[in-house]
Amino acid sequence: MENSKTKKYKAPLSHLLNPGHSxxxxxxxxxxxxxxTDTIGSNSIMTGATGCSEVTTTQxxxxxxxxxxxxxxxxxxSSLATGISAALKKQGKEDINVVAVGGDGATFDIGIGHLSGxxxxxxxxxxxxxxxxxxxxxxxxxxxxxxxxxxxxTAPAGKKSFGNPTRKKDMIKIALAHHxxxxxxxxxxxxxxxxxxxxxxxxxxxxxxxxxxVPCVPGWxxxxxxxxxxxxxxxxxxxYPIVEYVNGQLxxxxxxxxxxxxxxxxxxxxxxxxxxxxxxxxxEIAKWQAMCDSNIQExxxx
Amino acid sequence: xKKILEGSRxxxxxxxxxxxxxxxxxPITPQTHIVEDLAKFKADGEADYEYVRAESEFAAMSILxxxxxxxxxxxxxxxxxxxxxxTEVLYNVAGMRLPIVMTDANRAISAPINIWNDxxxxxxxxxxxxxxxxxxxxxxxxxxxxxxxxxxxACQIPVMVNLDxxxxxxxxxxxxxxxxxxxxxxxxxFKPSEKLDPKDPLTFGAFATPKHYMEIRQELHDxxxxxxxxxxxxxxxxxxxxxxxxxxxxxxxxxxxxxxxxAMGSVLGTIKxxxxxxxxxxxxxxxxxxxxxxxxxxxxxxxxxxxxxNVIVIDKSLSLGEEGILAGELKxxxxxxxxxxxxxxxxxxxxxxxxxxxxKKAITQAGKSRNQAVFIGK
Numbered sequence: 001m002e003n004s005k006t007k008k009y010k011a012p013l014s015h016l017l018n019p020g021h022s023x024x025x026x027x028x029x030x031x032x033x034x035x036x037t038d039t040i041g042s043n044s045i046m047t048g049a050t051g052c053s054e055v056t057t058t059q060x061x062x063x064x065x066x067x068x069x070x071x072x073x074x075x076x077x078s079s080l081a082t083g084i085s086a087a088l089k090k091q092g093k094e095d096i097n098v099v100a101v102g103g104d105g106a107t108f109d110i111g112i113g114h115l116s117g118x119x120x121x122x123x124x125x126x127x128x129x130x131x132x133x134x135x136x137x138x139x140x141x142x143x144x145x146x147x148x149x150x151x152x153x154t155a156p157a158g159k160k161s162f163g164n165p166t167r168k169k170d171m172i173k174i175a176l177a178h179h180x181x182x183x184x185x186x187x188x189x190x191x192x193x194x195x196x197x198x199x200x201x202x203x204x205x206x207x208x209x210x211x212x213x214v215p216c217v218p219g220w221x222x223x224x225x226x227x228x229x230x231x232x233x234x235x236x237x238x239x240y241p242i243v244e245y246v247n248g249q250l251x252x253x254x255x256x257x258x259x260x261x262x263x264x265x266x267x268x269x270x271x272x273x274x275x276x277x278x279x280x281x282x283x284e285i286a287k288w289q290a291m292c293d294s295n296i297q298e299x300x301x302x
Numbered sequence: 303x304k305k306i307l308e309g310s311r312x313x314x315x316x317x318x319x320x321x322x323x324x325x326x327x328x329p330i331t332p333q334t335h336i337v338e339d340l341a342k343f344k345a346d347g348e349a350d351y352e353y354v355r356a357e358s359e360f361a362a363m364s365i366l367x368x369x370x371x372x373x374x375x376x377x378x379x380x381x382x383x384x385x386x387x388x389t390e391v392l393y394n395v396a397g398m399r400l401p402i403v404m405t406d407a408n409r410a411i412s413a414p415i416n417i418w419n420d421x422x423x424x425x426x427x428x429x430x431x432x433x434x435x436x437x438x439x440x441x442x443x444x445x446x447x448x449x450x451x452x453x454x455x456a457c458q459i460p461v462m463v464n465l466d467x468x469x470x471x472x473x474x475x476x477x478x479x480x481x482x483x484x485x486x487x488x489x490x491x492f493k494p495s496e497k498l499d500p501k502d503p504l505t506f507g508a509f510a511t512p513k514h515y516m517e518i519r520q521e522l523h524d525x526x527x528x529x530x531x532x533x534x535x536x537x538x539x540x541x542x543x544x545x546x547x548x549x550x551x552x553x554x555x556x557x558x559x560x561x562x563x564x565a566m567g568s569v570l571g572t573i574k575x576x577x578x579x580x581x582x583x584x585x586x587x588x589x590x591x592x593x594x595x596x597x598x599x600x601x602x603x604x605x606x607x608x609x610x611x612n613v614i615v616i617d618k619s620l621s622l623g624e625e626g627i628l629a630g631e632l633k634x635x636x637x638x639x640x641x642x643x644x645x646x647x648x649x650x651x652x653x654x655x656x657x658x659x660x661x662k663k664a665i666t667q668a669g670k671s672r673n674q675a676v677f678i679g680k
Contacts, residue, residue: 045498047368054507060514063505068498070371071507072394076364079356083324083368083376084498086352090323090374096500114364117357 013066016042021064023056026224028188028214028231029103029130030056035191036101036128036212039198042067044097045088047081049106050074052137053130075111077102078118081125097202098124104131104145107211108169112144119178119207126201126208129171136219140271144169147239148291149284150271157274162284167291175209176248182206184244184252187213189231193254197244204246213240221270233265238292241299256301262288304478309440309470310335312477313379313405316444318349319482320451320489323374326354326365330384331417332467333407337379351377359384363391363402370400371506373497375451378402381467382409382423389427392460396431396522398507401454401494403447407467408567408618410652418653419467420618421567425595425627431522433461433529434595436566440465440475445546446593448480452489452536457529459522466568466618468653480544488543530597550599553606555588556581560611561668562588564603566595566628569616569649569656576661587665592628600635608640612668616661617675618650625675643668646675654679 017037023030033053037046048054048071057064058071072080081100088096100118102111107129118125134152135141141154146164151157155164175183182204186194194212201208215222215230222230234240237260244252263285266272275281296302307315314336317325325344327337343349352369356362359380366376380388385406395402406424410416424434433453437443443465450461465471496504510518530550537548554570555562555577563573570591577587590607592599607613613636617626624630629646636642647664650656660678667676 042503043500045372045500055509058505058508060508060510060518063508065505066503068500068503069505070368070498071509072364072367072398073390076361076367076391079361079364080368080371082354082361083326083365083370083374084372085368086324086326086354086365087369087372087374090350090352091372113357114361117361120357121355 016066017057018064018066020062021057022059023052024217024224026217026227028216028227029053029132031188031191031227032130032194032212032214033057033101035195036099036198037065037067039195040097040099040202043095044099045084047071047077047084047100049077049102049111051103051106053101053103055137074106076114077106078111078114078125078127081127082118082121082123085123085125097126099126099128101128101130103137104129104133105135105143108144108171116178119175119180122206124205126198126210129209129211130214131211132214132216132219133168134219136216140219148287149275151274162281163271163274171211172243176245179248180207180209181247182208182245184210185213185240185242186210187231187235187240187242188215189213189228189235190242190254193242219271221273222268226268230265230268233260233268236260237262237265238296238301239265239288241295241301243299253299253301256296259296259302262292304476306474307477308335308472308474309443309465310472311339312440312444312479313447314339314343315479316447317377318343319480319485320448321375321482321485322351322377324352324354324366324369324376326356326362326369326378328356328359328362328380328384330359330381332409332471333379333381333384333405335471336405359388360391363388363395366402367391367395367398367400370402371398371498373492373494375492376402377404379405379407381407382411385423386411386426389430392427392430392432395460399458399522400460401458402460403450403454404460404462405447406462406464407471408464409467416652419469420651420653421464421466422619424462424464425619428596428627431459431526432596433459433526433533434464435461436464436593436595437470438568438570438591440470440473441477441546442548443470444477444479445540445544445548448485448489449536449540449548453529453533455492457525457532459525459529464567469568484544526597530599533594533597548593550594551602551606552591552593553588554591556586557588559586559588561614561665562590562607562610563614563616563661563665564590564592564607564628564632565616566592567618569618572656572658573616573661576658579658580662580665595631598631598635603632603635604639608636608642610642613642613644614647614664614668615644616647616649616664620648620675629675645670645672648675648677649679
């Protein structure tokens with residue numbers, strides 16, 4: 001019943017990924033997902049891996065998507081995309097964009113074999129990895145994308161641990177080793193850059209890989225208001241170079257105007273809190289700074 | 303036209319004539335000749351399906367999920383470890399109601415690694431929600447593939463056609479391959495009611511909470527149950543179109559026999575030869591062929607042999623620690639419906655040849671009631 005106190009909410013269905021989803025306030029993934037979906041447009045088919053991007057958007061009998069969307073399992077959005085491409089080829093509908101998405105667990109770990117197969121076959125698919133650096137949907141466990149020292153529930157910090165003991169797997173180099181014609185990183189800290197990359201990638205035939213950095217509020221122990229800020233700091237500290245490769249050549253990179261110390265990035269996230277307790281933690285932070293400096297040098301970011 | 307063909311080649315020619323849109327494959331012995339033949343047809347311009355080489359069986363089945371959801375008629379073939387590797391996808395395919403058809407060249411499961419025939423592979427995915435058909439010879443296997451697409455697309459349930467690896471896949475037999483024109487008359491073009499289409503954007507593979515999950519699973523269960531009628535109807539229709547008989551169960555031998563042997567697949571030929579010999583020496587034994595493991599034709603089996611005294615079930619698979627899979631199915635079905643004594647006999651594991659003498663030995667187990675399987679390997 002409508003009265004002066006209850007106004008019927010009119011959902012702004014101007015997007016192709018619409019409100020009503022259950023992503024957290026400040027979720028980096030859902031920002032990237034909406035930007036991606038709106039950019040690829042309605043003449044697209046999307047496949048998704050199991051994880052937050054699926055659970056939050058498509059709870060039966062509802063769906064936030066206004067484009068055809070399919071989820072099968074954790075590890076196979078790339079294979080699904082291959083199959084869709086093959087079907088569209090047979091039907092003479094190759095003008096439709098086929099886009100696969102997965103979190104870093106689906107991409108770096110459990111689905112890497114399938115992604116490798118898709119890249120190697122040269123299928124005409126854009127694959128976007130929402131990189132939030134752990135299995136956040138299942139409760140913050142370490143994945144191949146988890147950085148050094150991050151506190152995760154399977155690599156917790158403690159008296160004898162500084163958290164995750166290994167560094168992040170370099171998926172960009174793995175993609176380049178497959179001769180993927182378009183490879184890029186992006187961050188929700190710079191949404192226009194991400195949108196521009198999605199657009200550019202769709203002009204290239206063959207496989208495309210974009211890895212977008214998406215802060216996770218509950219997993220990282222950050223504030224919703226800081227999502228974009230952390231996305232920017234990941235870049236401006238040198239930790240997460242924002243680069244683009246076309247046909248294996250570094251064709252674009254975002255330049256750092258003002259280099260920020262890594263502490264500024266780390267202190268906004270409770271997953272790194274244990275590094276600020278004592279002298280031993282300082283040594284770990286020094287490793288981070290060295291990693292950032294090395295990135296800045298390798299890619300010429302300044 | 304009748305031709306002398308290897309089983310695998312005959313299946314490949316049938317798939318080509320069916321007019322599938324997307325084939326995705328990964329090689330595994332003894333399935334390889336099927337996917338090689340399909341690749342060659344494509345290479346020679348004799349077929350116009352998309353042939354997608356997958357990096358694993360898991361990928362092959364996943365690729366078909368995408369293709370089928372996008373409205374393509376799809377096919378793959380596998381065996382043994384390959385089937386087990388794609389298990390997660392098999393459950394998913396059935397749950398998503400995708401009418402994918404797959405051949406399984408039945409083979410033993412590791413360890414020890416063994417590439418030869420038994421039927422352990424397919425029974426491990428018995429509960430995935432697929433329709434599972436078994437052919438006795440290559441003619442029947444080819445015919446079952448044509449039938450499989452009709453059933454899969456009508457019921458929106460995937461179908462697995464099983465044949466014994468090597469025993470059938472690598473054996474040359476005289477086979478009539480149904481031509482594409484005749485298949486077109488029998489099998490209408492694949493037009494799914496829902497598919498991935500930007501003009502009508504739908505969400506596939508949604509997340510179901512406890513509020514909805516159970517009803518969705520029950521609906522699949524009910525439809526697998528109901529598919530039995532459809533299979534029986536289509537088998538009758540198949541005979542009208544092509545003149546050859548297909549049936550859920552088929553009795554062979556003296557109807558008055560009080561002992562009957564039940565089995566699936568190519569071993570039925572050997573069993574029939576063995577009981578023909580026994581008949582000459584005055585012993586009456588019947589044989590019942592079972593052509594579908596899911597849906598299980600329990601009523602049809604009871605109707606044929608429920609009044610028998612002794613039932614011997616020959617399985618090339620078992621639930622370790624228990625008994626043969628088909629034997630267990632019969633016991634469950636017979637409970638309260640028949641007084642027959644059911645004996646589970648395990649034979650032919652890992653490619654061990656099954657001889658007529660072994661079958662006769664199995665028949666001597668008639669009436670010996672136990673709760674454990676009897677192994678006969680010599």
